[in-house]
Amino acid sequence: MSIYTPGTSINNGRYIIQQYLGRGGFGIAYSAKDQKKGKIVVIKTLNPTQISPEEFRTEERKFYNEGMRLAKCNPHRHIVEVYEFIEINGMSGMVMEFIDGDNLALYNHNHEGLSETEALHYIDQIGQALEHIHALGFLHRDVKPNNIILRQNTKEAVLIDFGLAREYTLGAEVNMTNARSKGYAPIEQYERYGKFGDYTDVYALAATLYNLLTNNEPLPAEFRKTGIVLPPPQQFNPNISDRINAAILKGMELEAANRPQTVREFRQILGLLVKPVVNIPIPSPINYTPVTVQQKPQENITVLQTIQQDTQFKSSCGIDYQKLRDLLAQGKWKEADEETRRLMLAVVKREKENWLDANSINNFPCEDLRTIDKLWVHYSNGKFGFSVQKKIYQSCGGTLEYNAELWDKFGEKIGWKKKKLLGMGGDWLSEYHTNFDITAPPGHLPSALRGTTGKSGLSSLASRLANCNL
Structure with a gap:
């Protein structure tokens, strides 16, 4: 099969090839017009001219698994x-x-290296993607x-090419292909069998950050293993701060045990998890449907009134x-949920x-708990939020003590647990559902x-919500 030319119709006319984008390994990619949806997409296939007939089915299976x-x-x-x-x-x-x-x-080549602030911005975004993958x-x-591709309009970083992605079990010795990109692959990727x-x-x-700040390819791990020392990034760019210089070298330690063990830990070393900005103003609500929340006996107050009385979100x-507010304002509920988790762990320093x-739940600062709840309640028009969950929990007869039967009832109401059918109990759904x-x-x-x-921990959260008058 030859390379498709612009104008070629495929998949019964659904897609029209626009141009050849390039190849990598055994794959080949094109841009194409989706005639049904009227937008440009990328179509990736195997390139049979690069694969022998004997290897084709094996490579096709690998290609399909990459997509999955x-x-x-x-x-x-x-x-x-x-x-x-x-x-x-x-x-x-x-x-x-x-x-x-x-x-x-x-992008980095054209700019002859990036500023520390800009480079860290992209590393933070790709770090979040990796945490999700892991x-x-x-x-x-x-x-x-x-x-990594930067969206032209927003300059958001997007991770691509999952051709080498593999499932793994932490600490287990597994057999993986030793395919790698020199300069960016750690020493364990030079072996087919090892712990990943x-x-x-x-x-x-860390190696990617090294490149973005120095405009130099990092020294390959196989060379370093012979005793050649990795030049510190500050050697090429004296404007790199001591903290970031040290963090890069830590992230690129030859021995896996000496590196940060998770991307979150690496992001923390880089100083990306907590930013010293407080008192975030929010816009006035539009077409807001207030939801009544029980504050104290004999006293009701609407979420709308609460927001109007306190337009500053404090910590x-x-x-x-700011990021949580922006995600919620855009209706990006999944990303906002992940950001909420990250922030709450950061508040009590348990990243x-x-x-x-x-203990951390019982002592969680009311000021921060109230801020998170107000943001969720406000941007969901009163549908989501800790105070909303608390009200539903109370309506199920929930108390501050954990009760399995009441907790099951609560889980069914908010969609965390399948409802009982024909007297049979439903299963609790995983986080991924x-x-x-x-x-x-x-x-x-x-x-x-x-x-x-855990369930008992969320009961503790209910207790803290009560103590904080949420």
Whole structure:
């Protein structure tokens, strides 16, 4: 099969090839016009001219598995989206999101290196994408500037190319292909059999930051293993701060055990988790439907009134709620849920533990809890928020003590648990079955703490909400 030329019709006329975009490994990519939806997409297929007939079916299976892995990671604002799989002349094809913009390697080259602030902005976004991938049990294994595209209009960073992505079990020895990108691959990727973990992608993320700030390719790990020392990034760019210089070198430690073990830990070392901005103003509500929340016995107050009385969102410990506000204002419920989880862990300084214990919940600052709740209630028109969940929990007869029967009833009401059918109990749904849509049942969101506290922990949260008069 030759390369498709512009104007070629495929998939029964659904897609019209626009142009050849390039190839990598055994794959080949085109931009195409989706005639049904009227938008540009990317179509990726295998390139049979690069594969022997004996290898074709094996490579096709790998290609399909890549698409399935990527599809499982969607949707995420910083991960390229897969729309569907199609068949083209007996071959599998993958229809993907078209991102209009340059990859980060080209962008960096044209700017002769980026400022520390701009580079960290992109690293933070790709770090969030990697945390999402890792939570699903995958490693990307090929993070580098060429595999990050900047959206032309918003300059948002988007991670692409999941050809090397693999499932893994932390701490287990597994057999993986030793395919890699020199300069960005850690030493464990030079072996087919070994222990892989989040720290594998941490190395590549740190190496990517190294490149963005120095405009130099990092020294490959295989050379470093012979005793050649990695030049500190400050050697090429004296404007790099001591903190970021040290963080990059830490993230690129040869021995996996010496690196930050998670992307979240690396982002924390970079200073990306907490920003010292407080008192975030919000716009006046438009077409707002107030929801009554019980504050004290004999006293009701609407959420609308509460927001009008206090138009400043405050933090007791310097937490920046700007991003959460923006995500909620845009209706990006999933990203807002993830941001809520991140912020709450940051408030009580439990990012490393990645869960909230009873003590941290019982002492969670009321000021911050109130801010988070007000933002959720306001931008969901009273449908979501901790105070909404508390009201529903109380309507089920819930008390401040954990009760399995009442908790099941509450879970069914807000859509976290399947309802009983024919007298049979329904199963609790996993975090990955959360409905991140405004059509979800009242109180369904935020769900961010479901995986960080457990049921008894959420009962403690109910107690804290009461103490804080939410």
